[in-house]
Amino acid sequence: MMTLTQRKIEILQAFEKAQSIAFAPFVFQAVVAAKESGLLQALGESETALSIDALAQKTKLSQYAVTVLCDILAASEVIECDENHAYRLSRVGECLIYDRMTEVNFDFSDRVNYAPLKHTLEALKTGRAAGLKEYDANWQTIYPHLKDLPKDSRKAWFAFDHFHSDSAYQAALNILKTRPVRYFVDIGGNTGRFTKKALATWPESRACIVDLPEQIELMRQNPDLKSLQDRIDTVPINWLDPDAQPLIKEKVDLIWMSQFLDCFSRAEAVSILKRVKNLARQNGATVAILEPLVDHQRNRAATLSIACSSLYFSCLANGNSKFFSSEELQGIINESGLVVESVHEPIGVGHSLYICG
Ligand SMILES: C[S@@+](CC[C@H](N)C(=O)[O-])C[C@H]1O[C@@H](n2cnc3c(N)ncnc32)[C@H](O)[C@@H]1O
Numbered sequence: 001m002m003t004l005t006q007r008k009i010e011i012l013q014a015f016e017k018a019q020s021i022a023f024a025p026f027v028f029q030a031v032v033a034a035k036e037s038g039l040l041q042a043l044g045e046s047e048t049a050l051s052i053d054a055l056a057q058k059t060k061l062s063q064y065a066v067t068v069l070c071d072i073l074a075a076s077e078v079i080e081c082d083e084n085h086a087y088r089l090s091r092v093g094e095c096l097i098y099d100r101m102t103e104v105n106f107d108f109s110d111r112v113n114y115a116p117l118k119h120t121l122e123a124l125k126t127g128r129a130a131g132l133k134e135y136d137a138n139w140q141t142i143y144p145h146l147k148d149l150p151k152d153s154r155k156a157w158f159a160f161d162h163f164h165s166d167s168a169y170q171a172a173l174n175i176l177k178t179r180p181v182r183y184f185v186d187i188g189g190n191t192g193r194f195t196k197k198a199l200a201t202w203p204e205s206r207a208c209i210v211d212l213p214e215q216i217e218l219m220r221q222n223p224d225l226k227s228l229q230d231r232i233d234t235v236p237i238n239w240l241d242p243d244a245q246p247l248i249k250e251k252v253d254l255i256w257m258s259q260f261l262d263c264f265s266r267a268e269a270v271s272i273l274k275r276v277k278n279l280a281r282q283n284g285a286t287v288a289i290l291e292p293l294v295d296h297q298r299n300r301a302a303t304l305s306i307a308c309s310s311l312y313f314s315c316l317a318n319g320n321s322k323f324f325s326s327e328e329l330q331g332i333i334n335e336s337g338l339v340v341e342s343v344h345e346p347i348g349v350g351h352s353l354y355i356c357g
Contacts, residue, residue, distance in 0.1 A: 020076070026072065027072060027076045027078075028109070028114075030068075030069050030072040030073060030076075031073070031078060031096060034069050034073060035096070035097065037060075037061055037065075037069075038058065038059050039055055039058075039059045039061070039066065039069060040078075040079075040093055040096060040097050042055060042058040042059060043055075043088055043089045043093065044089050044093070044097050046088075048088075049082050049084070049087055050086055050088070051085065051086045051087075052066050052067055052070065052085070054086075055087070073093070074087070076092075077090050078090060078092050078093045078096060079093050100163065101163065104156075104160045104163040104164075107155075107156040107159060107160070108156050108157070108159075110156070111152045111153045111155075111156035112153050112156050112160070112316070113311075113312055113316065115131070115134040116131025116132065116134045116135075117131060117311060117315055118131070118134075119133070119134075119315055120311060120314065120315055123314045124314055127319050128140075128319040129141060129142065129314070129319040130315060131315030131316050132315075132316055135148075135149065135150075136148070141317060141318045142316050142317050142318070143212055143214075143215070143263065143317070143318075144214045145214075146214070147217075147218055158191070161259065162193060164292065164349060164351075165193070165194070165259050165290070165351075166193060166348075167348035167349045168258070168348025168349065168351040168353075169193070169194050169197050170197065172288070172290055172347055172348075172351075172353050173198060173201045175347075176254065176286075176355075177201050177202070179253070179254065179286065180253065181198075181201075181253045181254045182204065182205050182206070182253055183206050183207070183250040183251060183253055184198060184202075184205060184208070184252065184253060184254040184255070184256055185207070185208045185209075185210055185248060185252050185254070185255045185256065186198070186207055186208070186209050186210070186256050187210045187246075187255060188210070188258070188259070188260030188263070189207075189209035189210065189215075190211060190215055190218075190219070191215070191218055191219050191222050191224075192209060192219045192222055192224070192225045192232065193224075194258055195207045195225075195228075195232060196224060196225060196228060198256070199228055199231055199232075206231050206232070206233065207231060207232050208232070208233040208234065208235060208246075208250070208252075209232060209235075210234075210235045210237055210246045211234075211237070212236065212237070212238060213236035216234045216236050219232075219234070233249075233250075235248065239264070239271075239272045239275075242271055245275050245278070245279075246279065252283040253283070253286070254285060254286050254287075254288060255276055255280055255288070256288050256290075257287070257288070258291075259290065259291065259292070261273070261291060261324070261329070262291060262321055262322065263313070263318060264320075264321050265318075266328070266331075266332060268320075268321075269321075269332045270332050270335045270336050273335075273336030273338060274336045274337065276336070276338075277336050277337050277338050280356075286355060286356070287338055287355075287357075289354040290347065290351050290352070291323070291324060291351060291354070292306050292349075292350050292351050293306075293325060293326045293329060293352050294310070294322075294323050294324070294325050295325045295326055296346070298350055302349070302350045306350070310322035310323050326352070329352075333354065338356040338357070339356060339357050340354055340355070341355045341356060341357050342354075342355045
C-alpha cells in the first residue's frame with residue numbers, strides 16, 4: 001500500500017509532467033531562440049557560469065529577452081542557475097547543442113514539422129497529409145516535393161533521414177557482405193547513400209535504384225556519386241500505382257529496402273512486398289528490409305522518438321503510414337508471402353534488419 005506521502009509525490013510528479021506537456025511548445029520555442037541567438041552555445045563555451053548581463057552582451061539580446069529565455073530554460077532544466085544568479089548548461093542543454101542525434105531530431109521538429117503538426121487531428125480523421133498545406137495546398141504526399149521544400153526544411157529533412165539510416169547501413173552490410181552480390185536493387189534508394197556503400201562492399205557489383213522519378217533526378221545530381229554513376233541503373237516507379245512492377249533487365253541477387261515500407265499504409269506495404277516477392281522469386285534473390293521498430297528500441301528516449309516520428313507520416317508524408325511495431329512488420333511480410341530467414345537487431349541507432357528468402 002502506498003503511504004500518503006508517496007501518493008503526494010506521485011501526484012506532484014504527474015502534475016509536473018502534465019505541465020511540461022501543456023507548455024511543450026513554449027519550451028521548444030525558447031530552445032529554438034536560445035540556439036539561434038547563440039545563448040546556449042555561449043554557455044557551452046564558457047568555463048564559468050554567465051550572468052544575465054554577460055549573456056545579453058554575447059547574444060546581442062536585451063536583458064529582458066535573456067531573462068525570459070533563462071527563466072524558461074532553467075525551469076525546464078536545460079540550464080542551471082547558481083546562488084549568484086549565473087547560469088551554466090545542464091546535461092540536457094549539453095545534449096541539445098553537442099549531441100548530433102538530438103540536433104537532427106530537433107531541427108526536423110522545428111524546420112519540417114512544427115507548423116504542419118497543428119493539423120494532426122484533421123490528418124488522423126481524413127487519412128490525408130493535412131499538414132502539407134503549410135507548404136503547398138496542392139501537394140498530396142511529400143516525396144515528389146522534397147526538392148521543392150524551402151532550403152532549411154529540405155536540409156533538415158535529409159539530415160534526419162540520413163542520420164538515422166546511415167548509422168545502420170555499415171552494420172547491415174557487415175551482415176550481408178559474405179553473400180555473392182553482383183547486382184542489387186535499392187528500392188527507395190533516394191540520394192544513393194546506401195548504394196554508394198554497397199558498391200564499395202561489393203567492388204565488382206552494379207546497382208539499380210528504384211524510386212520516384214523526382215528522386216532519381218536528385219540522385220543523378222549527387223556529387224558524392226559522380227565516379228559511380230556508370231555502375232548505377234535506375235528505374236522510375238510510383239508504387240502507389242497497384243500495377244507498377246519494376247522491369248529489371250539484369251539478374252538480381254539482393255533487393256534492399258531501407259526506411260521505405262514505413263512510407264506506406266499496411267495494405268499498400270503488403271501490395272508492394274507482393275510485387276517485390278515476384279521479382280525476388282524470378283531471380284532467386286534475397287530481400288533485406290531495414291526498419292526502426294517502435295517496440296524494439298534500446299531505451300525510452302528512442303521509443304519516444306520513433307513513436308513521435310510517426311506523426312510526420314500522418315501530417316506530412318502521406319497521411320496513412322507509421323513506424324511499425326515488430327508484430328506489424330512481421331504481419332506485412334507474412335501476408336506478402338515472403339519468408340523471414342533471420343532478424344538482426346539492434347542495428348545502428350535502433351534499426352532491425354529482416355532478411356527474407
Ligand atoms: C524515407 S525515404 C528512405 C530513403 C533511404 N532508403 C534511407 O534509408 O534513408 C523513402 C524513400 O521512398 C521513396 N518513395 C516514397 N513513396 C514512393 C512511391 N510512391 N513510389 C516510389 N518510391 C517512393 C521516396 O522517394 C524515398 O526515396
